[in-house]
Amino acid sequence: MRDFSREVLLTDGLGGFSLSTLHGVPTRSYSGLAVSFTPPVERHVMWIAARETLAVEGRRTTLHAFEVAPLAFEGEGLGCVERVNLTDLLPERVQFALGTRVRRRAFMPRHSGALVLLYEVEASETGSLTLGGLFTDRDMHAVRDELPALTFERDADSVTIRGGRFLRVRLRCEADVTPLEPHASPQRLHLRAEAERGEASTDVAASVDLWRVTFEAGTHRFALVIDGLGDASFDPWQAWQDETARRRDLVERAWSATGVRDEVVATLAVAADAFLVRRESTNSTSVIAGYPWFADWGRDAMIALRGLTLVTGRFEEARELLETFLRYEQEGLVPNNFFDDGSGAGYNTVDGSLWLFVAFEAYVHATGDEAFARRHLPQLRRMIDDLARGTRFSIRLHDSGLLRAGEKGVQLTWMDVKIHDWVVTPRHGRPIEIAALWLSALDVHDRLAARLGEAPAFEALRAKGRAAMSAFWRNRSFPADVLSDDGSLDTSIRPNALLALSHLDAADVTARALLTARRDLLTPVGLRTLSPTDERYRPTFGGHRFVRDSAYHQGTVWPWLIGAYTDLARDPSALSGLVAHLSEAGVGSVSEVFGGSDLVPGGCPFQAWSVAELLRAYVQTRSS
Numbered sequence: 001m002r003d004f005s006r007e008v009l010l011t012d013g014l015g016g017f018s019l020s021t022l023h024g025v026p027t028r029s030y031s032g033l034a035v036s037f038t039p040p041v042e043r044h045v046m047w048i049a050a051r052e053t054l055a056v057e058g059r060r061t062t063l064h065a066f067e068v069a070p071l072a073f074e075g076e077g078l079g080c081v082e083r084v085n086l087t088d089l090l091p092e093r094v095q096f097a098l099g100t101r102v103r104r105r106a107f108m109p110r111h112s113g114a115l116v117l118l119y120e121v122e123a124s125e126t127g128s129l130t131l132g133g134l135f136t137d138r139d140m141h142a143v144r145d146e147l148p149a150l151t152f153e154r155d156a157d158s159v160t161i162r163g164g165r166f167l168r169v170r171l172r173c174e175a176d177v178t179p180l181e182p183h184a185s186p187q188r189l190h191l192r193a194e195a196e197r198g199e200a201s202t203d204v205a206a207s208v209d210l211w212r213v214t215f216e217a218g219t220h221r222f223a224l225v226i227d228g229l230g231d232a233s234f235d236p237w238q239a240w241q242d243e244t245a246r247r248r249d250l251v252e253r254a255w256s257a258t259g260v261r262d263e264v265v266a267t268l269a270v271a272a273d274a275f276l277v278r279r280e281s282t283n284s285t286s287v288i289a290g291y292p293w294f295a296d297w298g299r300d301a302m303i304a305l306r307g308l309t310l311v312t313g314r315f316e317e318a319r320e321l322l323e324t325f326l327r328y329e330q331e332g333l334v335p336n337n338f339f340d341d342g343s344g345a346g347y348n349t350v351d352g353s354l355w356l357f358v359a360f361e362a363y364v365h366a367t368g369d370e371a372f373a374r375r376h377l378p379q380l381r382r383m384i385d386d387l388a389r390g391t392r393f394s395i396r397l398h399d400s401g402l403l404r405a406g407e408k409g410v411q412l413t414w415m416d417v418k419i420h421d422w423v424v425t426p427r428h429g430r431p432i433e434i435a436a437l438w439l440s441a442l443d444v445h446d447r448l449a450a451r452l453g454e455a456p457a458f459e460a461l462r463a464k465g466r467a468a469m470s471a472f473w474r475n476r477s478f479p480a481d482v483l484s485d486d487g488s489l490d491t492s493i494r495p496n497a498l499l500a501l502s503h504l505d506a507a508d509v510t511a512r513a514l515l516t517a518r519r520d521l522l523t524p525v526g527l528r529t530l531s532p533t534d535e536r537y538r539p540t541f542g543g544h545r546f547v548r549d550s551a552y553h554q555g556t557v558w559p560w561l562i563g564a565y566t567d568l569a570r571d572p573s574a575l576s577g578l579v580a581h582l583s584e585a586g587v588g589s590v591s592e593v594f595g596g597s598d599l600v601p602g603g604c605p606f607q608a609w610s611v612a613e614l615l616r617a618y619v620q621t622r623s624s
Helices: 192-198 236-258 263-274 297-312 314-328 351-367 372-388 432-451 458-474 495-500 507-520 544-549 561-571 570-583 608-623
Strands: 005-011 017-021 034-036 043-056 059-062 066-069 072-076 083-088 090-097 100-107 113-124 127-139 151-154 158-162 168-174 177-179 183-192 202-215 220-229 276-279 284-287 526-528
Touching: 005 100, 043 100, 043 202, 043 544, 059 526, 066 090, 083 495, 090 236, 100 236, 113 202, 113 236, 127 168, 151 432, 168 202, 202 220, 220 236, 236 263, 236 608, 263 297, 263 608, 284 297, 284 314, 297 314, 297 608, 314 351, 314 372, 351 372, 351 432, 372 432, 432 458, 432 495, 432 570, 495 507, 495 561, 507 561, 526 561, 561 570, 570 608
Parallel strands: 066 183
Antiparallel strands: 005 017, 017 034, 034 043, 043 059, 043 127, 066 072, 083 090, 090 100, 100 113, 113 220, 127 202, 151 158, 158 168, 168 220, 177 202, 183 202, 276 284
């Protein structure tokens, strides 16, 4: 049984994670246990996979499998897999060999930096299971071309493996074991997913056996703890009970918050949990944009907030996210990213602040937290004033009453790819979704003010801006994408028009735009970023980095955009393809992108705003 396209993600709430294919074959530089030393970033891979050798009455076989060259494997584990189950997205793999059934469950205790493997052996004869692993010492984005230099320190019940820089991984086996003298030998790995992405795809790890567990006929259980931070102390079996109970609580909270009690909501509520992490530099909740390679990003956090926290009933995390970004707001802008060393943040985004207004109002509506609204309303007004007056990156109020943004060489909207000096999708001026989000921010402020018994502040500006919006769609069946400073239009058919219309009251324009969107942009798994009728359209997403980046917003499908489409169309059938996708790629989660025509999943297999917007849209269509 060979399935290398489906992957399982476990996370620890600190940015650390464990990534594996469903059958345990490492396929990425990110496979294994990646531990965050500066939560939720600076992540290093220490342990790639388990080595498991089963011996029964003089016969031996291995339960692991490593790809050493394309379709060439070391180990026999693929041939003895009976089944792989996921319960609340916790994996259980069952293998049968030499008359012995070995069941292995995996999980990461919250805030531990540790991965736990729970074994249950059903044996008909006396035998043994030798346990070890593939170890390394590297940044998660890199590979090695030689055996890592590691040292092994054994004490009564554990082995500590040390490498350069931060590496210190401690393993302990909760069983009656025979310690083995660790001898590291090189294990070559072919990382097929990296090869497909045009990245370095050959890695060399240290292959080491550490313990032998002997068993009699009957059922036996034991645990292997891979402690990436080197200081975790917990009962692995109790930790398993705690984690399964925590996940069931996540499901119950989402069911209670939404009133939609089905397995799709349950799956997405647990998937959403992976992205909510603790950031050390701010001592607060943040959002990992995607696993395995993204860090936390402001725009992604604000867009994803409604689905990740409000729909799932996690109101404290929602409030903390909003408070964190408001605390670091400068000159009307919220951070696009935080610096890993805690020294500050980057502010190169125009829409992060505008999406914050959307998330802020949604939080107040969901919770009734008027004290929170009253405390921050003056700051929201000042943010609007700062943006209008003019702030960084030539962001300022245009004479039309709409916000304009952008300058040469800087990308400020979500279509932000820049390859060296090439700006792939230049959108300087008045991008349509920025214009609409700006008007939405004015609306949000005045609605909140009215709720709190205060006078509106932006009625005249809002009216002027609304009148100016007609320039995007005058004499057109589908709104333009960007209105330039000189008044010229970029008439590319892009989904940003739907993002804009989902924040405007323009029924006639919306009806016409949806006809074009269904024809040119809508797919079973999200919206294309460019119409296939455009000569710049790229039908696939894959290959080396330049090819991927140049296709990123030129036809590639983004699932998160289905939220805006559903806001407008109220069409539950538009979500069926993404619901089916929950069993593909990142199992239980939603991919970052898909090819524009072939609809092959790509990018991060676990993407925050993809999960968030599918969950929000799904609940919305069921509730209405």
